[in-house]
Amino acid sequence: MPDKQTEDQQEKAQEVAHKAASIPAPGPKTHVNKHMYKNRVSLPPEVKEQVVQKMQVTLASAFDMYSQAKFAHWNVKGDNFYQLHLVFDHVAEVIEEQVDPIAERITQLGGVANGTARQAAASSILPEYKVDTVAGMEHVAVLADALGVYCACLRNASDEIDDLGDGPSSDFYNQLIIDAEEQLYFLESHLEAGDVQ
Numbered sequence: 001m002p003d004k005q006t007e008d009q010q011e012k013a014q015e016v017a018h019k020a021a022s023i024p025a026p027g028p029k030t031h032v033n034k035h036m037y038k039n040r041v042s043l044p045p046e047v048k049e050q051v052v053q054k055m056q057v058t059l060a061s062a063f064d065m066y067s068q069a070k071f072a073h074w075n076v077k078g079d080n081f082y083q084l085h086l087v088f089d090h091v092a093e094v095i096e097e098q099v100d101p102i103a104e105r106i107t108q109l110g111g112v113a114n115g116t117a118r119q120a121a122a123s124s125i126l127p128e129y130k131v132d133t134v135a136g137m138e139h140v141a142v143l144a145d146a147l148g149v150y151c152a153c154l155r156n157a158s159d160e161i162d163d164l165g166d167g168p169s170s171d172f173y174n175q176l177i178i179d180a181e182e183q184l185y186f187l188e189s190h191l192e193a194g195d196v197q
Helices: 004-021 045-075 081-108 117-123 136-164 167-188
Strands: none
Touching: 045 081, 045 117, 045 136, 045 167, 081 136, 081 167, 136 167
């Protein structure tokens, strides 16, 4: 017969699980802070605001891309498991290193870096990861698709920010693009040429 302490612990665990199940997923109620702080960066306030809005999308997508690479890293099975396990982890590491600089550039321009997991889920442009994927090469293809979208997101942000007149922020994306596209190259190199195009 279970003792009183065990029953209390089970009851508490059920209470926590019930409360967690009732928490809404990211969606319309997820708050994104659009406040802009005044600063001495020599750009018109409306330009800073527009640049920050575009950078917020890349911040959310970077977080999402990182989590998708980690999902593949954790869940890959089958042939070449260990090699792909390491490849996916390296992709995650490279993308994770992009998150902080993007967030800090947003705050340098006077914005608030909206970087919680819920904000990222609500604002990312990446496709949903196919979470039923198991086999290694299937993960490679799914992750390459997502990374291709992420790389395009970085390029679009760079071009659009340049059009707004913020050359330094546009240039900031150049190394991010090179690093992300290198990881895309590594993934695509695992696929047959016919699957890449």
